[in-house]
Amino acid sequence: MVIAYLLALVETGKEHQAAEEVSKVQGVKEVIITYGTWDIVTKISTGTLNELDMVITNIRKIPLIQQTETLIGI
Amino acid sequence: MVIAYLLALVETGKEHQAAEEVSKVQGVKEVIITYGTWDIVTKISTGTLNELDMVITNIRKIPLIQQTETLIGI
Amino acid sequence: MVIAYLLALVETGKEHQAAEEVSKVQGVKEVIITYGTWDIVTKISTGTLNELDMVITNIRKIPLIQQTETLIGI
Amino acid sequence: MVIAYLLALVETGKEHQAAEEVSKVQGVKEVIITYGTWDIVTKISTGTLNELDMVITNIRKIPLIQQTETLIGI
Amino acid sequence: MVIAYLLALVETGKEHQAAEEVSKVQGVKEVIITYGTWDIVTKISTGTLNELDMVITNIRKIPLIQQTETLIGI
Amino acid sequence: MVIAYLLALVETGKEHQAAEEVSKVQGVKEVIITYGTWDIVTKISTGTLNELDMVITNIRKIPLIQQTETLIGI
Amino acid sequence: MVIAYLLALVETGKEHQAAEEVSKVQGVKEVIITYGTWDIVTKISTGTLNELDMVITNIRKIPLIQQTETLIGI
Amino acid sequence: MVIAYLLALVETGKEHQAAEEVSKVQGVKEVIITYGTWDIVTKISTGTLNELDMVITNIRKIPLIQQTETLIGI
Numbered sequence: 001m002v003i004a005y006l007l008a009l010v011e012t013g014k015e016h017q018a019a020e021e022v023s024k025v026q027g028v029k030e031v032i033i034t035y036g037t038w039d040i041v042t043k044i045s046t047g048t049l050n051e052l053d054m055v056i057t058n059i060r061k062i063p064l065i066q067q068t069e070t071l072i073g074i
Numbered sequence: 075m076v077i078a079y080l081l082a083l084v085e086t087g088k089e090h091q092a093a094e095e096v097s098k099v100q101g102v103k104e105v106i107i108t109y110g111t112w113d114i115v116t117k118i119s120t121g122t123l124n125e126l127d128m129v130i131t132n133i134r135k136i137p138l139i140q141q142t143e144t145l146i147g148i
Numbered sequence: 149m150v151i152a153y154l155l156a157l158v159e160t161g162k163e164h165q166a167a168e169e170v171s172k173v174q175g176v177k178e179v180i181i182t183y184g185t186w187d188i189v190t191k192i193s194t195g196t197l198n199e200l201d202m203v204i205t206n207i208r209k210i211p212l213i214q215q216t217e218t219l220i221g222i
Numbered sequence: 223m224v225i226a227y228l229l230a231l232v233e234t235g236k237e238h239q240a241a242e243e244v245s246k247v248q249g250v251k252e253v254i255i256t257y258g259t260w261d262i263v264t265k266i267s268t269g270t271l272n273e274l275d276m277v278i279t280n281i282r283k284i285p286l287i288q289q290t291e292t293l294i295g296i
Numbered sequence: 297m298v299i300a301y302l303l304a305l306v307e308t309g310k311e312h313q314a315a316e317e318v319s320k321v322q323g324v325k326e327v328i329i330t331y332g333t334w335d336i337v338t339k340i341s342t343g344t345l346n347e348l349d350m351v352i353t354n355i356r357k358i359p360l361i362q363q364t365e366t367l368i369g370i
Numbered sequence: 371m372v373i374a375y376l377l378a379l380v381e382t383g384k385e386h387q388a389a390e391e392v393s394k395v396q397g398v399k400e401v402i403i404t405y406g407t408w409d410i411v412t413k414i415s416t417g418t419l420n421e422l423d424m425v426i427t428n429i430r431k432i433p434l435i436q437q438t439e440t441l442i443g444i
Numbered sequence: 445m446v447i448a449y450l451l452a453l454v455e456t457g458k459e460h461q462a463a464e465e466v467s468k469v470q471g472v473k474e475v476i477i478t479y480g481t482w483d484i485v486t487k488i489s490t491g492t493l494n495e496l497d498m499v500i501t502n503i504r505k506i507p508l509i510q511q512t513e514t515l516i517g518i
Numbered sequence: 519m520v521i522a523y524l525l526a527l528v529e530t531g532k533e534h535q536a537a538e539e540v541s542k543v544q545g546v547k548e549v550i551i552t553y554g555t556w557d558i559v560t561k562i563s564t565g566t567l568n569e570l571d572m573v574i575t576n577i578r579k580i581p582l583i584q585q586t587e588t589l590i591g592i
Contacts, residue, residue: 002493003180005153005189006331007219012142013135032151032221035080035130035144036258041153041219049446049493049518056331056518061309068308070331071155071189072516073180074493074500076197077254079227079263081293086438087431106225106295109376109426109440110554115227115293123150123197123222130222145229145263146220147254148197148204154257160512161505183450183500183514184332204257209235216234218257224419228553271372271419271444278444278553283531290530292553294442296419296426298567299476301449301485302405303515328447328517337449337515345520345567345592352405352592357383364382366405367451367485368590369476370567370574373550375523375559377589402521402591406480411523411589441525441559443550456586457579479524479574479588 002052003045003073007038011064015039018064025062027055038069076126077119077147081112085138089113092138099136101129112143150200151193151221155186159212163187166212173210175203186217224274225267225295229260233286237261240286247284249277260291298348299341299369303334307360311335314360321358323351334365372422373415373443377408381434385409388434395432397425408439446496447489447517451482455508459483462508469506471499482513520570521563521591525556529582533557536582543580545573556587 010018015033019040023031030043042059046052056070084092089107093114097105104117116133120126130144158166163181167188171179178191190207194200204218232240237255241262245253252265264281268274278292306314311329315336319327326339338355342348352366380388385403389410393401400413412429416422426440454462459477463484467475474487486503490496500514528536533551537558541549548561560577564570574588 005180005182009141012139013131015131015134032153033127034153034219034221035127035142035146036219037143037217038219041221049516053329053331053518057309057311060311065308067305068331069185069333071182071184071186072331072493072518073182073189074497074516079254079256083437086435087427089427089430106227107423108227108293108295109423109438109442110293111291111439112293115295123220127222143259145256145258145260146197146222147256147263148201148220157511160509161501163501163504181497183497183512183516185513201255201257205235205237208237213234215231216257217259220257271442275444275551275553279531279533282533287530289527290553291555294419294444294553296423296442301476301478328449330449330515330517332515333513334515337517345590349403349405349592353383353385356385361382363379364405365407365481367478367480367482368405368567368592369478369485370571370590375550375552402523404523404589404591406589407587408589411591439555441552441554441556443552443559453585456583457575459575459578477571479571479586479590481587 001045001047002049004052005071006042006044006056006059007069008040008065009067010039011066014064021062022059025055025058075119075121076123078126079145080116080118080130080133081143082114082139083141084113085140088138095136096133099129099132149193149195150197152200153219154190154192154204154207155217156188156213157215158187159214162212169210170207173203173206223267223269224271226274227293228264228266228278228281229291230262230287231289232261233288236286243284244281247277247280297341297343298345300348301367302338302340302352302355303365304336304361305363306335307362310360317358318355321351321354371415371417372419374422375441376412376414376426376429377439378410378435379437380409381436384434391432392429395425395428445489445491446493448496449515450486450488450500450503451513452484452509453511454483455510458508465506466503469499469502519563519565520567522570523589524560524562524574524577525587526558526583527585528557529584532582539580540577543573543576
């Protein structure tokens, strides 16, 4: 099992909408809004690195998402 | 009471206009222009974390604001 | 309730020991080791900002912890 | 008049003591503890850049202070 | 000979397409997708700093490339 | 006299054009292209902080300039 | 197979010695010295995430290594 | 000819002494103290990348220097 935290910058002023859309992506376990270095924190859990790639790609395809950094648990 | 400093990057060349618009948001106590890692520094004071969420959201809805980081005093 | 993610840099070569010590701090819900920008990610849940201050202070008092950044959910 | 915000990383676990020592430096108007990218935020007000240099140098001579970044209002 | 690693942020959701386009630029030896601080890592090898300038400029002209940082081996 | 270094990110693929335009701004003493964390480095020399504000504002009004950070010598 | 790039800060003034020691760690394929945001860049190739964990841990146990960030190819 | 800017963090409280020592290193053309993201900015000019390596190594061997980032003009 692979656990990862995806940190994201989103379109300013639309954090709540972005968090809701991210929470619907399969593999996403939790989303919180934070206004520190990053706007939202997302917890992801998948079976393999390949599946993680798909989840991250799906999140990054959401138009409100502008930049991400993923911390992969190993 | 919650005190927070919001650091912001704004549209380049419009710092003075952005600072003026931010200063009108309720809950904002002070705004200065700085050209370091961030373009403007804003001091915010609210009664609760929920109210802080509203102030930050209002600032981030200003079109000239491009990215922010909030340092929450605790 | 306040949820926060604490990102930490720890003494190099002692990540597993640091993660174990952090996991024993009251208020800490989860700890994973990651080798991205940060060495470990910690999820914290408390009732108030004051209690969050205490949890963070307790984590930061662990000698293996060298630098932290906290993302507070609001 | 020169206004500046000094952001500082301090010795982990000694934030409250560091904040108290910084607050005693002449020219320092306000100090808050924050656990975001930086541990404490300090507001400084001086008459000239030379005096700002002295205030920053005095803060940086405090042994608990490990790294700083100064945002100068202009 | 000059060896350099170019780290890049690309248009979100188009990492695989960006990596493929970068891999076609002359002087590029390897491209991998990573979702850490940067989206892709590129290894470049050229004969001189001037040629490195040309390779970097060609990569940066690809519309999907949004920001880069180059680590030059010396 | 105030000396400052302005670091800038510019529109990708147009570094040489951006550097040329920046070099024409009054108060700018030197411009070099670098592909590290920043795309160009600019040295500025002015008589006062107010004049530095004007030079930085003029550079930031150049459409190719996307983000800047200014290191003020004190 | 897992490919990763480990970026490291090393003890200042001992980059060449650090690079040599890192190059001896099993799983390390390439090491170059760079003086950008990071001092050395290391390419690692392993069969699994668990083996990657071991390689990173071994590199981080080298006393000259002070901080690392790992970009995992996925 | 190679031109580079070396940005450095120095031992807190000893910036003036560090700047003076750096200014004595052969190849260093200018040093200023700044309290932004970095403590001092150094301009270096050498004939080749190899000579630049030597200058940077000599600067990094100064005990007061704690971390550096070099922006190489190309």
